[in-house]
Amino acid sequence: MTPIFFETSRKEIYKFLEELREFAHRNKQVWILEMNSGIEEPQVEMMVKAIVDGIIELKLMEEGKTLKRYLRVYGMRRTAHKLDWVEYSITSSGIKLIK
Incomplete structure (x- = not known):
């Protein structure tokens, strides 16, 4: 996920993650996202942790x-x-x- 976050606003990241989560739940899917701690802004990490x-x-x-x-x-x-x-x-x- 890291490359996506570098050039995207926090609002767009949150919207993308919410849509991804809704799609996965609706279709009974499990998705695995890989993220390296300490590379993203702390706000982005907290967003991801709150949604998953x-x-x-x-x-x-x-x-x-x-x-x-x-x-x-x-x-x-x-x-x-x-x-x-x-x-x-x-x-x-x-x-x-x-x-």
Whole structure:
């Protein structure tokens, strides 16, 4: 989504996201939007967070001499969930959560 946001007014971004959400709900679709935190203006990030039904955050941390991947479900409407960061790995058989 980032390239769209660079040259578009906040009002147009909000309208686009609202229309996208309505289209997805009306057609019983799930859409995944990728956005890099800290690149957009804070107001744009807050707009996106207010409109979407769920937010899954990913981060990569250097621990010692290795890189570790973490994810958390920051927000997911109509669900009870923990906000803790969970380590995961990407393997040949898919994504594995590490407890």
